[in-house]
Every structure is written in C-alpha cells, then in structure tokens.
Amino acid sequence: MDLDNLYQDIILDHAKRRLNSGLREPFEAEVHHVNPTCGDEVTLRLHLDGAGDDASIADISYDNQGCSISSASASVMTELLIGKTVAEARPVHDAFLEMMRGKGRVEPDEDVLEDGIAFAGAAKLTARIKCALLSWMAYQDALIQAQEAQHG
Amino acid sequence: MDLDNLYQDIILDHAKRRLNSGLREPFEAEVHHVNPTCGDEVTLRLHLDGAGDDASIADISYDNQGCSISSASASVMTELLIGKTVAEARPVHDAFLEMMRGKGRVEPDEDVLEDGIAFAGAAKLTARIKCALLSWMAYQDALIQAQEAQHG
C-alpha cells in the first residue's frame, strides 16, 4: 500500500499534537489496555456528566505509549467524542469499529467519522488495525465500568 | 516381501507347537512384557542352576498371547537356550538381537542361531521386529532379576 495513504497528514498531525492527552480529574472509570502483539499501552479515564444514555461525555483523558496510528487514533477519538452524549457517541464508535474491521472494504461516512476517516488506510493492514482500535476499545470498556459504578 | 520368506515352515511349525510353553516351578525370576503397539504379552519364568556366568539355564517357561512370529520366537528361544550356561547363551542372544535390529542387512550365522535364522525375514519388516524380540527381551530382563536376587 501507498505509505501516504496510511500516514495521511491528519494522522501525522494528530500523532504530534495528541489532543486531550494527559490524565485528568475527575473521572468515574480508569482503564488500562495493552496491545499484546507489540506492547503498546493506553491508560484512559472517562468522566461522565449525568447518567444513562443522556449522560454527556465531559472528559476523556489518556496517557499512551504507542505508534503514530495509535496515538493519532486516541487524539481523534477524544476530539470526536468529548461533548457528545453517550447516545450520540455510539454511532460514531460503531462506525469506527465497522470501518476498522471491514478489511478496507467498508466505505466510511465522513459526516459521522470526520477526521476518523483518515484511518481507512490502516483498516487495510491487518497488523495496524489493533493500533487504531486500542483507545476506542479502552473507551468502550471505561464506559461500561463508569455506568456500572453509577448503578452500583 | 514374499510371504513365504516371512512365514517359513520353521516358524509356522514352532508357532503351532510352542515348545516349552506353560508356566512352571521352580523359578528365580518372573517377568511380564508387553508390546505396546499391539498389546501382545508374554509372562516368562527363568530357573537358573548355579550362579554367575557358569549358571546353567535349567528352565525357561512362558505363557504368551501373540502372533505366529512372537509365539514361534518364544518357542525357538527356549529350545536354543535351555541347557546352556548363561555365558554360552549370551552370544546366541546377542546374535539374535543383532540380526533383528540389522534391518535385514545382517547375515545371520546358522551355527549360532540354528532355527533362529528363520526370523531373518521378520527382521526386514519394521512392524514385526518387536514381535520377534518380545520373548528375548523378557529373557534378558529375567536374567538380570534372577542374578540380582542371587546377589541380594
């Protein structure tokens, strides 16, 4: 594959800027995810405002060690999701997963994914899919834990 | 290989007659050997007269379940070894093992092995070598045990 198709400017830019990185308070859930293949890691905190589907994602903060794809993906994700309600975030999350697991055959919807469509190139590379998904899986896990904590 | 080369008359004859079969008293050692591949078994008793290399092999009695090769081999062995001293039996035993493990490439010495040379055909068949060796290995084991018992 063409390198520039993978390392699109959006990705290189996000990888450098790492929007919303650093761990912040307050948070309801903190999770730690590892990519077993390469050892890349992310610690992610989620702060919700409210409960249930209407809760708003007040903050997602993170600290990661990873390649440009995984760093950029965390950056893009936080930019996309912070400020949305849990319900509003869901279709974005689903669309990202669908694109990444589609082996390059899923045409991403820019209206939903915005900068996230830059990862369409990574979706074609088996070995990089996990990089791009790492922080998204961490968010999903954190969401479940935060909501469980609220119910408990 | 030619069947008649394997199933020589000597073998079919010994397999039918099973010389010296049946378990007898007295004995100094009794061993039980199994061919793990097919489940064939032999129980063998050894009775020595005297001690050390000069001891004479007064009796070898056995009870076996096995194919014609393994039955004939027990019969031939007992016929060859009974009455010899332990020292006299050794070269016969060695020659038989050498022939069987020689993959058909060892020319057996009829003066030493007598009827035992009939197993030269079986030595060419990987799967039948263990059949022919079963009672000979049992004798060897019994000899060690009998001599240990004498020393103890």
Added chain:
Amino acid sequence: MDGLLPELEVVRKDFPILERTLANGRALVYLDSANTSQKPQCVIDAMVDHLEHHNANIARAMHQLGAEATEAFEAGRDKVAAFLGAPSRDEVIFTKNASEALNLVANTLAWKGRRQLGEGDEVVITEMEHHSNIVPWQLLTERTGATLRWFGLTDGGELDLSNVDELLTERTKVVAFTWVSNMLGTINPVAELTRRAHEVGAIVVVDASQAAPQLRIDLAAMAPEERPDVVVFTGHKVVGPTGIGVLWGSSELLGELPPFLGGGEMIETVTMARSTYAPIPHKFEAGTPPIAEAVGLGAAVDYLSHLGLDAIRDHEHAITAYALDGLATVPGLRVLGPLDAERRGGAISFEIDGVHPHDVAQVLDSRGVAVRAGHHCAKPAHARYGVQSSTRMSSYLYTTPGEIDALVEALEYTRSYFKLG
C-alpha cells in the same frame, strides 16, 4: 450401488497416493482411514503455496508476508469454525492433535480456578474410549484425588446406559466420551448424554476424532442443554495434515479454565514477577502455532464441505453396509461392534478364528490391502470383549466397493494360507 459419492473415480483422482503401487506391483487398497486419512492434492498444494510464497510468523509480524501468513492462518480458523458450526470463531483453538486437546482440558482442571477438581469429585468416561480419552482423565483424577468412573458396554457394542442415574450425580464434574468409537464403530447418543450430564452440572467433553470425518456437526444448531462444552478432533483424519488438532470449547468454559501452556502469543502482558493472559483463542495457543498446518486444515475442511458431509456420510454408510455383508461371508470371522450399518461409523474391527490379527494384516498387506491390527488404542474395549487385539478395516470417502471385494478375497486367501477349514 446406492449412496456412493457421485463421480467416485474423479474424487479418487484428487488423492495422489491412491495411484501408488506397492511391492510386487500390487495396487494400494487403503482401508486404514480411521488411523489416518489420505490427503487430496488441494490440501498439499495449499501448504506448498504457503511455504513457497507466504511463509512468515503470524500475529507479531508487521510486514506483508506476516500479514499474508496471519490472514491465511486465521482463515483456517474461520473455516474450521464454519465446519463445526461454532457459535463463535474465537472458540476454536488449534492444538497439535486431538490428544493434546483432551489433555488441555484435563490438565487445566487440576489447577486453581472455578472448575478445579478435588477429592469427592468424579469424572465419568466410557469403556469404549481411545486411550487419548482415558489416560488424561486417569492422570487428572490421580493427581487431584478425584475419582474416575465409567459407563460399561453392552454385548452388542453400545454404551450401557442402564446405570446412568447411578453414574451421573451431583459429584460428577466432567463427562467425557467419544462420539463415534474408533474400534467398535458405535455412534453414541451425544445429545441425550450431554443433556443428562448438564442436568447434574457436569461439563461435557466429546471426542469427535472419528465423528468429524463422517458426520455433519452443527454446534450452533444444537439445543444449548444438548450442546457439549468441548468438542475435539484431529486434522489428519479429516484429509488434513498431521501436526494440528482442534479444540472447540464454549467461551464460558474456556474463559474459566486457567492457562495450559505458557509462552509467546498467549499473554497480555509479562513482567518477571507475573503475567496476564490474552483472551481466547490466543490464551490457549502458546508459541508459534501450526501455521502451514492450519492452512492445510482449512483447505481440508473446505474440500469436505465441497463434497458435502451428508454425501460423505451416505457414502460411508453404503460402503460399511457392503463391507459388513462381505465380511459375513468369511468363515470364522466375528465383527466386534454393532452389525447395523445405520448405527455405526466406517471402522469395522473383527477377529478370525485361528489367525492372530498381526498375521491377518501381514497377509492382507502382501495383497496390497492396508488395514490395522492390534488394540487400536482401545485396550479396555478389547478386554471387555475378551480379546487381546483385532484386525480393523476402515473406509473413507475415496473407498470403492471393489476395494471391499479385494479385502474379502484377501481374507479368504489368509484363511487358506494358514490352512484353516
């Protein structure tokens, strides 16, 4: 003859070894498929193509060859999952053979975890098991202080279920049995036995080594209470390569079992002091897996699906019925196991009065007919019927009625060679 695979002669052309001639120019009559099956060209070619063009280690390799190898390996898993109708492809674990798959379960049940066995617990097996489904449970029960019990067999070669209520109790933690016997040919009532075992809370481990080659398995279609928790089979009996076996296990059970082998690929993270483990299937696949073998096995199950498991079953059934008829004409021959082709698989073990199985097999071999002689790794089942060993013919999808005729004729020759009757 009804029921044979359509175009059998064309199918046989897929198997290069069937053209072999043996000593004295004899054609090969291969009737030892329950021992191992022959391989079609497409399986061999898939492995060669992998080794010549795509070989790399998997998962961890980031380069193009690595991606190709990983995709080929995981496609093997997808194909096996489809072959079994597995509820989830992640429930398919590659082992080295069926024996390792059974040991994986038995070994991990000894270690700390929700399912750990101990004194007072019972494991129930049957008298018709292959040694690979006996010895692991002996080791487990000896090592944990649990007790091993077993179903006996009827004179007709079936499981004796008359004492099922006495055998399956709240102490029963595992029930392990074969779907199809490799010695008697018996097909066991998997659904019924699984339901009974589940009623007492036991996990059910089914050895499908002889079933997978010839019965259609559809796990997802089974009622959950009748679906075993573990089903294993082995690559080399389903026209696949050696060096690979399959353990399917429910996510629930596999999630509860502690790790078996530790090492590369089964971890999440490792420090010197402690490690955490990857989710299934990787948790149970330590080290470099059988990559080329998974490619070959994928091609193998595709080949079987392409012929159709129902068509294969019909073929086996027709050949088995024909063989039972043929064997019945040989004087002094006694079949061990069910005599009704409907109720059995394609392995037929028998005795002939006055000739030891080794000698039978030897004479058959001189005529090019390859069968197995011995205890077929089922000593207890032989002991049950008072025999030390037997001769076994076993057919497969490439077997012809003419090969059965050759067997029967060679058996007659055996009798005359040893001057019987």
Added chain:
Amino acid sequence: MDGLLPELEVVRKDFPILERTLANGRALVYLDSANTSQKPQCVIDAMVDHLEHHNANIARAMHQLGAEATEAFEAGRDKVAAFLGAPSRDEVIFTKNASEALNLVANTLAWKGRRQLGEGDEVVITEMEHHSNIVPWQLLTERTGATLRWFGLTDGGELDLSNVDELLTERTKVVAFTWVSNMLGTINPVAELTRRAHEVGAIVVVDASQAAPQLRIDLAAMAPEERPDVVVFTGHKVVGPTGIGVLWGSSELLGELPPFLGGGEMIETVTMARSTYAPIPHKFEAGTPPIAEAVGLGAAVDYLSHLGLDAIRDHEHAITAYALDGLATVPGLRVLGPLDAERRGGAISFEIDGVHPHDVAQVLDSRGVAVRAGHHCAKPAHARYGVQSSTRMSSYLYTTPGEIDALVEALEYTRSYFKLG
C-alpha cells in the same frame, strides 16, 4: 566480504520465497529470520513426497505405507539426534514447538515424582528470556508454592552474573536460560552456568531456539557437568516446518519426570483403572505426532549440516558485523545488546529517536524490507532497558550484504519520511 557462505547466490536459489515480489514490485528483503526462517525447496519437497506417496500413521500401522511412514518419522529423529550430537537418539522428543517443550518440563515438575517442586524450592531464570521461557516457570512456581528468581542484565546487554552465588543455592531446583537471546542477540555462557547450577544440584534447561539455527551444538562432546539436562529448539527457525519442536533431555531426567500428555502411543498398557507408560521417547509423545513435519525437519537439519554449521555461523557473523557497522551510520539509532559481533547472534534490535518501531517497520515494509517491531516476546528485557518496544532485523544463511544495504537505506528514508533531522 570475508566469511560469507560460498556460492551464496546459489544457496538463495534453494529458497523459492526469496524470488517473491511484493506490493509495488518491490523485491523481498527478508530480515525477520529470528521470528521464522524461510524454507528451502528440499524441505518442502520432502514433505510433499511424504504426503503424496508414503502417508500413513506410524508405529501402529503394520502395512507397507505404515512401515515407510514410521521409518521416515524415526529417521527424522535420528537426523535431529545427529544434529544435536545427542548421546542417545531416544532422548529426542518431538513436541509442537519450543514453547511446548519448555512447558513439558515445567508442567511435569509440578506432579508427584522425585523432582516435584514445592515450597522453599527455587527456580532461577533470567531477565532476557523469551516469554516462552518465563511464563511456564511462573505457572510452575505459582502452582507449587516454589519461588521464581532471576539473573538481571548488565547495561551492555549481558547476563549479570555478579550475584550468582547468592542466586544459585541448595534451594535452586531448576535453572532455565536462553543460549542466544532473541532480542539482544547475546550469547550466554552455557558451559559455565550449567556447571555452577549442577554444583548446587539444580537441573539445567537451555532454550536453544535461537542457538540451534546458527551455532554448532554437540551435546555428546560436552563435559557431563557442563552439559545441560534439557535443550529445546523449534523446527520453523531451522529452515524446517511449523508444527514441530524438539526437546532433548538426558535419559536420566526424562526417566524421572512423570508423564505430561496422556494418550495413544505413550502407554505400555491401559486398563480403565490405571495405565503404565512406554519408555522414552514415546512416553512424552502422546497421540499422532507431527509426522510430515518430522520428515521436513529431518530434511532441514540435513540441509544445514550439508552447508555446515560452522560456515553458517561465519556467514551470520560476517553479516552481523556488516549490519552493526551500517546501523551505526544512521543518526539517532541505538542498538540494544552487545555491539561486538563476535559475542552475539544475528538478531539486532534497535530504537530510532522520534519514530515508533511500528512506524519504522511500516516504512521499511513499503520498501520490501521485512523486519519485526514490538516486544519480540521479551517484555521484561525491553523494560530493563526502559523501552516499550523496538525494531529488530535478523539475518540468516541466505542474507546478503546487499540486503543490509537496503535496510540501512530504508532506515534513512524512514527518517526523512518522518522529517527527522
């Protein structure tokens, strides 16, 4: 360049995959041989010939194909025994990979027997082990109450033996370490460490997965006190197939260990209540072994012996020295491990300031250069040097200086692609 294999271009022709072109018409530059080696045509052909003409199950089959398959499989064992200079061919056990071989030892040490571990006992490993030589010992010590200890590493990438007297005591029951590190390339002092461990009565387990491909091993020639008790390696790294590994163990130790996997072929006799076990090697080879794989592995070690292990070592050495020189020219590149080619194997891990190893590997791949990025199943060694992951190039007997040039050039390109310096 001195030391290269004579006729390198002819040798390369033996490996069909080296003619592969990748995306964008790039030639393959395969520098991931420590991960898995490529296969020469003779290995592939040996397996194909076996599958097309001699396939049968072994040991138990009495027919001609069975005899051929058994002889071919056991010839594989003879060849491996010769390759290792094993004192006895029966001491060679076939496993599925190196990981299983290590687990075999660790798992059986947990069970009743003369060697069983318990509280107060210690197992000593090192910080440079592959996960496959760490996790099995963690599982063993966790499960038996024994304690896991380890040698640290020096800043230069070698074993820190300064506290050897403190680490190896009469409590030490097992010392397990790698001969050659797959991450740092370090060659460890096997003879010395083995002698020290034997002095305190410990058994010594050596992971030769990276040594077997490139160092001549002659077990029989070692002084008994310096000869490890167990040496393992894996087929796919010595130009052999996947699905097979080797455990060599002294008869004495193997005789003392209880069985690992139970099942067909490892038994002497089986009743429902109990079983007795076959002598080695069969005791540790339950079920149908990797038959075609043993044939392939036999052809592989013959191929290596034919080229000559000393010649291969010289080649690796020359290429490694050339690579270390080349890498030193890349700004911001830091090699992890010894910098002296004499004292290391052919795997070279490195970091480049400002680019993550994944991104390095990706850009290299776009130029056809296949390397590995990640922790290479050696997380603790990475942690020791304060890095999360690294990029690793690894050469083998077919590697050319031109391929090293291609690597260095591609690294320069990587730096420019990511706009460094």
